[in-house]
Amino acid sequence: MANNRGKKYDAIVIGAGHNGLTNAAFLAKAGLDVLVLEKNEYIGGATVSRELHEGWKYSNCSYVCSLFRPEIYQALDLGRHGLEVIPLQGSTTFMQNGDYFGSYHQPTVRRREIARHSKRDADAAIRFDADLMKWCRLIRGFLLRTPPNPASLKPRDAWEFAYLVKQFYGLSESQIYEFIRFFTMSIAEYLEEYFESDVILAHFSGGSIIGTGLGVYSPGTAYVLLHHAMGDVDGNIGSWGFSRGGMGAIAKSIAASFSSFGGEIRTAAEVRQIRVAGRRAVGVVLVSGEEIDASVVVSNLDAKRTFLGVMDPKDLPEDLLHRAENFKIRGSSGKVNIALDGLPNMTALPQGSPLTRGHMHFTDTLERLERGYDDWKDNRWSADPYVDALIPSQFDPTLAPPGKHMMSVFVQYCPYDVEGGWSDEKRDAFGATVIDQIAQYSPDFKSMILHTEVRTPLELENEVGLTEGNIFQGELTLDQLMFNRPFPGYAQYRGPVKNMYLCSSSTHPGGGVMGAPGANSAREILKDLRRLNTVPADFGDD
Amino acid sequence: MVEKDHFRQVLQHSPFHDRIEEHNLIKNWMSWNGYQTARVLDTLSxxxxxxxxxxxxxDLTPMEKYRITGPDSLAFLNRLVARDLSKLKPNRVTYVVWCNDDGKVLDDGTIFHLGDAGYRLCSQHHQLDWLLISSQGFDVEIAEETHEVAALAVQGPTSCAVLRAAGIDxxxxxKPFGIQYTQLLGFEVMVSRTGYTGDLGYEVWTEPRHAVDxxxxxxATKHRGLYDVRVIxxxxxxxxxxxAGFIMPGDDFITAETAVRADHDRSPFxxxxxxxxxxxxxxxxxxxALIKEKSSAIKRRLVKLVVEGNKPPVDSFLYDAMKGKRIGTxxxxxxxxxxxANLAMADIDYINGKAPREIWAEIYYQKELTWHATWARTTVSEKPFWSHPRKSATPPGPY
Structure with missing residues (x-):
């Protein structure tokens, strides 16, 4: 194979997911000559939308957007590069008794709906919202910052750590206790300190298990709720949006921004290894055998894939290999994407209900959610899964032909190592479990299905490259957050060899279509290269 | 019972709604506690x-109302609020604030001693969750009754005369803060001499089915040509x-339950x-917490300020001198x-437990879309800005 010796890039970014593209765009904006390499024939990673059934566009991995940092949106001019994020409208949990709980987007109606199930819970929701906002406000301040190294005595680290401590102690004494409890509690126990109604407990706990190999009674799940609540759409913290044209529009707009700064993207260019010479990264070699030189190599692959996949173990310190092997990155989620001949009738909802335009769930008790987790622990998909179903074609005409609809169904739990291994039959049976559950609440649902795409963690791993299909590129537990993400000593985006960096969701602040890991990493790279920083600071909540 | 399709009508209607709508000439509505409430009906002045x-x-119906009954009602309420209720007699009303364990105010309101029918607590914000949390260990029943009681505030110098002419004897x-029951057209009304105007006035309470009557x-007193009566x-x-110098939780301060940032909540002091x-x-x-707080100099106060001049001090910053140090808003x-005069409620940093000697407001105002900035001296008023003997005269005069 011919070596591409004619050209040496300032930086190569491995993986054209949204974090890789964000990282590349900020480097290119600073004037660097940047190449993004993508193994697939299309860009986006898990932030992707493709026509997988004629006339229908599926966002077949990530499906909603809230965490994406507005600072990045603004700095990369994504609005002019085609991005539009439309706020979603509420969410519903359908109940086995034929009723439902609707968390309407209209606050007065939402309050009255909570009161319809429990007057007390309607008032408790005020306390709950304020308490959650306390933790949101705190954590949001850390999203666009590099985590400090708490063990370091370097002046900058000391300063960053002081900032962290100051934020922490900006709380009152009782708030500090509550905060520590919050980070270590299960979502069920946390919510039970506020609410009494079964359906409200189940509804509010859903966000805590999405993407994690943990159940509603597992310690640490309260934080996952925060991870899903800390984003915002136009300043409305906790609200979720849908990008017009599907999630792929986010990757496309970042790619367009990147290109406008002169960046280059090569698809179908899978990296086999990061080349290291003299403890420095010097470029990559592709699966095709082609070698490309670069002064800096950035991996947007997850931590396991980076250190155990595209790096030579001989280039790595022993403790790092050990940490990478033990990194918690368990697949627990599946996805079913459905082309519909029309809008299914949800029997429980009155005619004209706005709730069809929001998230739909069908598990109405904490116990059912925990049972779903039990199945996963036994290497089975949940017989009665927690699903997050959405029909975004109701407000995005680009997703399906007029009158037809596209339904995205996220499913928790689905194991990576299913009993006896995955087969096509098992995958279809998993899809049928999900469709059967929805059909119980919508008699005409099945008859409207024109096409179905079922994705288990195995497909997510094979297609996107997420190890075990973990959507966060690593569990969001305290031992893998902040300065522990992905591992202690490697939380500042720098790799074990010089000129090698990390920018994936395996790094702080973690998974979700946030862009923050990519941006934070770019800031560190530019600092090391003594280039102008192009990465914006946090807008700040105060 | 709330119907499943309640989403079709966001703001609830009180039993007086149809009547108010007839008077609401400019249809300037807003939400008060989820009820469709007029902001202005004709002209503000x-x-x-x-x-x-x-x-x-x-229409007072949207005001949050709770009924507390049971043998421990007094003990419970006295544990809830900062004021001593043990001397509150039947058919009397008192103003109260209640705090969390940190001594920060959750809300304010009034407690009505309804004799054998227990107590009614009226609050500005939703309190059911807190009342139930606080009632553990007390033998009490707590029920929200906001929508089950229709109420009108009838306030102003001729309010007594109007109510008498309407048939309320x-x-x-x-006396002020007293309650009495009477019959009107064959149904029972409760009248309390209470209000939020600082003037002579009454609040009249009845069942929703009698609201229109x-x-x-x-x-009718207006239609008969006796008195002018106006919906506000x-x-x-x-x-x-x-x-009248009354504070408004949520506007003049953040209630402790909704405060997100440390030190944004406030104590009664x-x-x-x-x-x-x-x-x-x-x-x-x-x-x-309040005993502890009282032992040291107060750090800040919500004060009543008279602001010189006629430029409205909307959202103004306050300083300890013209162009001096910022001390509040x-x-x-x-x-x-x-x-x-311009009157204001202002949150001010105190120095050594005292208000700054001078307080200046920086005021931004516009004339024909051109903005100007000016400074105005302010004076702290410890008493209500305005009061009138007719407020407490018993018997009240005719006007």
């Missing part, structure tokens, strides 16, 4: 002067409550309602037509 010079009527001897009886909106109420705190009574929620303010 007419509504303001109805309160101060004639008779005003306002026996108001002569009803009550309304019509009051407005929340904007006029805002003017008179500031004149910091709100200038320390006079309702009785540290000598048995334990109540927040007592320990205006929380709410109004032009007082009766005093011809």
């Amino acid at each position: 007419a509504e303001y002067f109805a309160i101060r010079s004639g008779c005003s009527v306002m 026996g108001l002569d001897q009803l 009550l309304w019509d009886a009051i407005f 909106g929340l904007d006029a109420l805002e003017m008179v409550r500031i004149e 910091e709100l200038g309602v320390g006079w309702t705190v009785n540290l000598d009574k048995p334990y109540f929620t927040g007592k320990g 205006i929380k709410s303010q109004t032009w007082s037509p009766i005093l011809k």
